Amino acid sequence: MAMKVWAKITFPDANAEVNRTKSALEEVQALIEVDGINNSLFELEVAAKKDYDLALVLQEKIWAKKITFIYDHFKSFHKRDLTVNSNDILSCIPEIIIMDDNLALMVVPSADEIKAAIFDLDPSSTPGPDGFPGTFYHCCWSIVCPKVCLAVQNFFSEGVITKGFIPKIFAMRISILLPRLISEEQDVFPRGKIISNICMASELANLMHSKSFGGGLALKLDIKKAFDTLDWVFLFDVMHKFGFSQLFTDRLQQIFLSSRLSILINGGLVGFFGVERGLRQGTHFLPSFLSLLKRSCVAR
Structure with missing residues (x-):
C-alpha cells in the first residue's frame, strides 16, 4: 500500500x-x-x-x-554503512580456534570432500551462478568432476576465486567447530538442534501474571533487515576474536566481494552491482555466522 x-x-x-x-x-x-x-x-x-x-x-x-x-x-x-567501534562488545569473546583448526580450514580439499559437499546440495535447489541446479552435478558428476575439483582446489592453493562450491565446503568445515563456539542454550540457528526456546518462551509468558518483586517485563527484539545489513567488518572482527586466522577471513571476503546482484523488474533483469554488506538468505554460511554473532553479542 x-x-x-x-x-x-x-x-x-x-x-x-x-x-x-x-x-x-x-x-x-x-x-x-x-x-x-x-x-x-x-x-x-x-x-x-x-x-x-x-x-x-x-x-x-x-x-x-x-x-x-x-x-x-x-x-x-547494499553499500556499507559507517559502523561504530565494537571493541568493548567483543572484548569478552574467548579465543577458541587454535592453529590446527585454522590449518584444517584452509587445507586443499580432496576430490572426496568436494564430492561430499556437492552431493549434500538439495537436488531441486535454485540454480546457482552457473545456471545449474544441484541435480545436474549429481547426475553428471563423472563428467564434470575433474574440472570442478580443479577449480575448487585452485582457490585454496592459489586464491583464485571461482563461482562454485567453495562456500559449501567452508560451511561444512565451520560446522565441525560450531559445538565449541556456540552455547548450549542457543537453539535458533544450529542445524539439527531442537528449538526448545518456544516452550521456554511459553512458560515465561504464563509466569508474567505471577506476583513478583518489582513486577515483570518481557521484550521481543528483532533486527530490521538482519540478513541484508550484516556488516562484514564486524563479522570478521568477531571471527578474529574467536581465533580464526587472517588468511581465512581474507578468503571469505573474496567470496563475499565476488557476489553480484541484479534487480528483477517486470520479469527482466536490470543491471548487476556488487555488494558491501549482508548475507543472502539461504546461503551456506548463514546459520554458522549468525550463531557466532548471537553468542558474541546477544548471549553475552
Missing part, C-alpha cells in the same frame, strides 16, 4: 493517459467506420493518433525512470 501511494505521488499516471488517448482514437475510428472518411474526421484521427503516440512515449519514459530509481535504491542499500 505504501509503495502504491509513493508511486502515485512521485510519478504521473501514464497508464491512465494511455487509456484515455486510446479510447479517444478508437471513438474517432468508429465514427469513420460509420460515416466514412472526411476532412474533419481525418484531422481528428491524426490528432488522436499523435496524442496516443505521445502518451506511449511518456509511459515508456516513466517506466525507465522508475527502473532507474529502483535500481539505484537497492544498489545504495
